[in-house]
Amino acid sequence: MSRTSSTPDTVGLLLAAGGGRRLGGRPKALLPYRGRPLVEHAVRVLREGGCGRVHVVLGASAEEVRARARLADCVLVENPDWADGMGSSLRVGLNSLAQHGSYRSALVSLVDQPGIGAAAVARVLAAAGTGFAAASYDGRRGHPVLLGAERWAGIARTAEGDRGARAYLKEHADELTLVECGDVAEAYDIDLPEDLARLEDGGGAPGPAAGGAE
Template identity: 45%
Template sequence: MNAVGIVLAAGAGVRFGGPKALARADDGTPWVELACRALLDGGCQDVVVTLGAGADEAGPLVPGWATTAVVPDWADGASASLRAGLAAAAGTGADVAVVTLVDLPDLPAAAVRRMLGSDDGAAGANTLRRAVHRGRPGHPVVLGRQHWEAIARTVTGDRGAAGYLREHAATVVDCTDLGGGDDVDRR
């Protein structure tokens, strides 16, 4: 499968105390770089990062090999970020988009590989997969190109594609053993 990675990083990070696109690991590595690297090392050929709050400051933290998509309506929630990411992904030759969040700094590339390699009978552009960690739905998710327009039309607010994935019976892929499923909401 030809995959494009999408890092949703446009939010204001209210509970966190600022845009998470500006956050850094203890060693100084930007979270946005960690997310991009996990997607690339996990098998994505291209990576798109959505930026909104703090976009001017966060832009330089995005690796030069990744594409940045600025989300003017970022305050509308995760749905605006996802729509912008999918719109940018449409310009690639990808069959699927692997979507993750910037606030999963411990997401390993192995989780992305597992999501892309899951043998669920779905192929390419028709694929819908969702990682679960300790029984809880999470990221990354894999969205086949055939679903991108419908997802973009139906997502609202801060919900992202959760409802669409549930309604369309996305394949659940357990990634508990790989870690990286906990988002960081507090410094």
């Protein structure tokens, strides 16, 4: 898959701290996918979609992830409270971005959604000028989500549990640009043992390569 031109003012933020409680305690970042840890695939998707820099929030088995996954070009951030849910990882990630550069926006994605590929990332990045956008699937909001820097503090204040930015997105729904990606991606999660078959099949996002994204 060819890489699209990067958007230097937008940084990729990958939430990869989950411990896979419903998967028997298997950290999601280390789930095998096409012969490598799933976190590597998720980082590659962000880069091929146009994110020149990627911050990765680790949590469960963070040291093992650092040792086994090839993440040398990423900024790795640890969330000691990862067990509290995705909201805590989002807060840690946004704080990291604020401290590491003058980014205008962040593209947030989740490690356990391998059906969302670079084409969807590129489409949402194309809406970077709005400062507030999200992929949608048959009209239903999903990931990745583009968050302008001016919104980070407000999102961090409301992010809690497994809801992440959901409360903020709902409150500001009339300001959010939805970017339909259902024709190039599938927004399933790897949450349950039966979902692991999707990884074993090596199934990825459908549709054209990122270079053909609209």
